[in-house]
Amino acid sequence: MINVSENTIxxxxxxxxxxxxxxxxxxxxxxxxxxxxxxxxxxxxxxxVALLEIPEGNEIVRYGQVIGYANTNIHIGEWVDEQKMTLPQPPDLESIPLNHNSSDDSKEVQIEPLAGYTFEGYRNADGSVGTKNVLGITTSVQCVAGITQFIAQKIKQELLPGYPNVDDVFAFNHSYGCGVAINAPAAIVPIRTIQNIAQNPNFGGEIMVIGLGCEKLRPERLLPAGDNNGDSSILYLQDEAFSGFEEMVDGIMDMAEKHLKKLNARKRETCSAADLVVGMQCGGSDAFSGITGNPAAGFAADLIVRAGGTVMFSEVTEVRDAVHLLIPRTATPEVAQKLKNEMQWYDDYLEKGMADRSANPTPGNKKGGLSNVVEKALGSIAKSGTSPIVDVVAPGEKIRRKGLNFVATPASDFVCGTLQLAAGMNMHIFITGRGTPYGLSMVPVIKVSSNSTLSNRWFDLIDFDAGPIAFGEKTIEEMGWELFHLILEVASGKQKVAADRLGIHNDLVLFNPGPLT
Structure with missing residues (x-):
């Protein structure tokens, strides 16, 4: 419960x-x-602002949790910032019990169903549902990125107008594919990320792979197992049948036209809200994110789960310091252990890189009132709502279960979005307090502002203002329902998000913990 004074504290x-x-x-x-x-x-x-006297060494408490220790005497009415706080130790993973949900650990938590909510989507042969209809072009190696950028623009200008049911053409370029230790254990992360992005439901199975010919990562490896479309979906620039650049371009354009014809035949049909796969992410966060935007998104997440849909939340470094609040929400002890394992994997990853969690938050986060990563994490997890966590998905893997999933990713906006796409999301909710023009071509991105000051200033970039919650003008529940209905409208193609309306789309960025050679 949020208490709001007449003086807006x-x-x-x-x-x-x-x-x-x-x-x-x-x-x-x-x-x-x-x-x-x-x-x-x-x-x-x-x-x-300090509401009580806080003697040196005493706890500083927000969200009912310790976010730091006073390194000086703090008096009532003083500004409490990071300079007056000592960062607490992260929760000890070994000491957190695996499950608190039930005396019978074999029983999963039941949630109240929510029936009757639908959207208009593109149903795929594999049972997944798209919210967009996009021609996807991926690469097996960064060497061909220049030509894929060139060809995507050419397709948009010359071919796309003839296929009105196709929303966009997207070229997924990346820095992987050659000069890498392709069989190193950590190499599986970028490889399966590329593989699974190619299977995103918004591509409708009509992915094109442009290869060079001499790379380590073979294009055939990027198509689903058993896919028989290799001849019509893969093109090598080194193919001796091509003489010069123009013939390469003509070959790709011919391939694109075949895929566009299939995509153009797709039609929206009524689908259950259970077919939503929604990625929750925050970036450019501020102190309001955990009060307004993230809780409203969390309430909407609970509604999606109740409707039978799938929600994912991520960002390991912005979960790690609040993991003791998440493990009791896991559906089974096995899921709890998987969540611990992902936290430990990332602890070890940071230690090997001689980095630590104090590198988060950013200067902008601090300017927005977030003093340290503990305060940031406690606000960040609010976007997961209250539903039980049914599964934990490693970086680059696909979602396996409906319901609330933790998809392990770094906190970086671009890397997190890339990995959530690989997990299979067809809708994206992005909560910001400081502001970002972030958008993705592959899926609609609903940008939620945590404060009305930002929403008013960025009136044409923000899709949803959660700021009224801070002043008691609307409740988290009211705004959560509004966001849920907006998700259905956007998923149906009835409303365009700002990023799509303005054509603002970020590059995707692979998480590559594997060595280069």
Whole structure:
């Protein structure tokens, strides 16, 4: 429950000893808040004010959880920022019990079903459903990236107008494929990412693979096992049948036209909300993200799960410090152990790279009021809602189960989005407090603003303003339902998101922990 004072100070939990400044102009030194607290200095919007005396060494509490320890005496009304806090240790993975859901660990948590909600989507032969109808072009090696960019533009200009049911042409270029240790254990991460992105439901199975010819990663490996479309879906630029660049281009254009004809025959049909596969992600977060945007997205996530659909949340480094709150939500002890394993894998990965979690948050996050990664993590997990976690998916793998999944990814926006695409998402929710023009060509990206100041300033870039929650103007439940209905409208193609309307689409970025050679 969020308590909002008449002076716009938000306290996220009754046990918190700090509050968040909501007013767009912040609060000035000498202002009276909570009727009995005099602000000791100017405090910007989104930053923390001490609601109680916090002696040196004592806990600083937000969300009812310890986010740090005071490294100096903090008085009532003072600004509490990262300079006054010591970062606590992360939860010890070994000491967290595997499951708290039931005395009978064999029983999974049941959720109340939500029936009758549908959207208009593109049903595929494998049972998946697309929310867009996109011609996908991928590569087996970065060497051909220049020609795929060239050809994508040529297809858009010369061929796409003749196929009105096809939404877009997308070239997935990447830095992998050659000069790499292709059989190293960690190489499976980028390889299966490319493989699984090619199977994303918005491509409708009509993927094209452009190879060079001498690369280590063979194009045939990128098509699904048993796929018999190799001759019509793979083209090698080194094929001796081509004489010069123009013949290569003509060959690709001929291949594209065959795929466009098949995609153009696809029609939207009524599909259950159970066919949604929604990726939840936040980037450019601020102190409001965990109060407004993420909880509203989390409520919508619960509605999707209740409707029989699939939701994924990610970002290991922004989950690690709140994992003790997630493990009790896992459906079985086996899922709990998988979640621990992914946390440990990433701990080891960071240690090998001589990095640690203090590198997160970013300067922009801190300017938005997030003092450290613990505070960021506690707000980040709110977008997962309250549903049981039914499975944990390793980087680059596909979703296996309907319901709420943790899909392990780095926190980087571009890498996280890439891995969620590989997992099979057909809708993307992106929550931001500082602002980002982030968009993806392959799936619609609904950008949610955590505060109305950003939404008003970026009126043509933000799709959904969750800011009213901070002032008590709307509840998390009300905004969660609004977001749920918006997801159905966008998935049906009835409403375009800002990124698609403006043509703003980010490159995809592989997570490649494998060695180069």
């Amino acid at each position: 938000v306290q996220t939990s009754p046990s918190d000893n700090v509050g968040i400044v909501c007013h767009a102009l912040g609060v000035r030194k000498g202002a009276l808040v909570r009727k009995d607290i005099v602000v000791a200095q100017d405090i910007p919007m989104g930053h923390k």
